[in-house]
Amino acid sequence: MQPLSGIKVLDFTTLLPGPLAGLILAEAGADVTKVERPEGEEIRRYAPRWGAESIQFSLLNRGKKSVTVDLKDKAALSRIEPLIAESDVLIEQFRPGVMARLGLDYDTVRKIRPNIVYCSITGYGQHGPKAYVAGHDLNYIAETGLLSLSFGNTGKTVVPPALIADIGGGTMPTVINILLALLRRNASGEGAYIDIAMADTMFTYAWWALGLGNALGDWPGNGDAMLTGGSPRYQIFPTRDGRFVAVAALEQKFWNTLCDLVGLEERLRDDSVDPEATTGALRAIIGNRAAEEWRQVFDGQDCATNVIRTLDEAVRDPHFLERGLFDYVLENDQGKRIPAMPVPVAPQFRGDRTDAKTAPALGADDEGGTAG
Structure with missing residues (x-):
């Protein structure tokens, strides 16, 4: 039931x-x-x-x-x-x-x-x-x-x-x-x-920005906060073939792994020193290879980074199909x-996964109507 x-x-x-x-x-x-x-x-x-x-x-x-x-x-x-x-x-x-x-x-x-x-x-x-x-x-x-x-x-x-x-x-x-x-x-x-x-x-969706603004008086602007593009650790980077990589390596362990995988210079790994320089370097590195190359680099790695899939690709993903x-x-x-x-x-x-259901025809359930 x-x-x-x-x-x-x-x-x-x-x-x-x-x-x-x-x-x-x-x-x-x-x-x-x-x-x-x-x-x-x-x-x-x-x-x-x-x-x-x-x-x-x-x-x-x-x-x-x-x-x-x-x-x-x-x-x-x-x-x-x-x-x-x-x-x-x-x-x-x-x-x-x-x-x-x-x-x-x-x-x-x-x-x-x-x-x-x-x-x-x-x-x-x-x-x-x-x-x-x-x-x-x-x-x-x-x-x-x-x-x-x-x-x-x-x-x-x-x-x-x-x-x-x-x-x-x-x-x-x-x-x-x-x-x-x-x-x-x-x-x-x-x-x-x-x-x-x-x-x-x-x-509610602006929870983190409200916290910064109400508690610290630091109201985020357009794309300048950690979760909206202001950090190299949470960013979207283009690949050589016009695809994109989503980086969400917020935690230090993920960040360290990502830096190792892409070969980021040691002097840029502390992104608190010059975030723009670190972001620029990552953009150049990721932009130098095609999406499929990066997919092979990131797949199976604990770095919270992946190539952005198209919706068509996503609905055929074995993970979502298995679920x-x-x-x-x-x-x-x-x-x-x-x-x-x-x-x-x-x-x-x-309910039953195999139970095919329709949307109703207009007025299908009016008195004397016929269900669609």
Whole structure:
């Protein structure tokens, strides 16, 4: 039995933060029903298509149900009440005040289901001067100062490779707090209202910079701190053939091994004397050989250094294959199969690896609908 078997989730969210949270709950056994407008959420229509739906929608909504409701039609809201009455969790991702205008705010919903766990996901939270400000992931990491710690330079700015605020500030806190609320409900019978602001958790990601700034008054700038490019021990260096090496040899034992492996001059090994000179020397050394040569040098060595893999290379890595990250199966309406989305749910809680699941067709679980 999966840990969330029997838990029913009503999901009003779209795009990434809420749908991924719903996916994680579904992968742990919850019964998740998406509530969509009659034309469906916009991500269904994204490119590229994979069968009838977009690949993004399919990945994020594996194993869920779908019902369609025009939330602006007051008469249609009567269709929602029976779903609320049997739900344990409700997740929404509208701007503050929207659910109240629709007649679906927490105070109204808990009259139908008193012990419901109701979670709202927004950029800046339900209150505060920025509560109604529009934004996306890049805006939230910019507004909280996280992006200022490493973004390249005026000649070549760098957009982060991950949606840190959407997933790290939206999805993960949503799942954590829903599980905490359910745990408390098991003990007390009490429901909860949870206000998730994606921007808030960005300060958690800046933990080391906050320590330096608050305790010492030494606020890190762009790329000048130990973990953002200010140290030769934590750095990215280009190879001769246009690939890159990731050096994370922070501990002295790793640093000593790395210096020996690359043949760094003795006078430059104490990087506290002239960090820029040490960094420059490493850049020249690593830039003198191809990535595959460096891979052979670093593989099997205790130096916290490796060649940066492409994503295509990484998904074929025997280590990740052995751990079963890509064993779970997503199937589309045409019977085609690909690996399902890897999620941070332990295998013993996730269910059968061989059980192919689909994303729901729009309205598949409407009264009289046919499951997709």
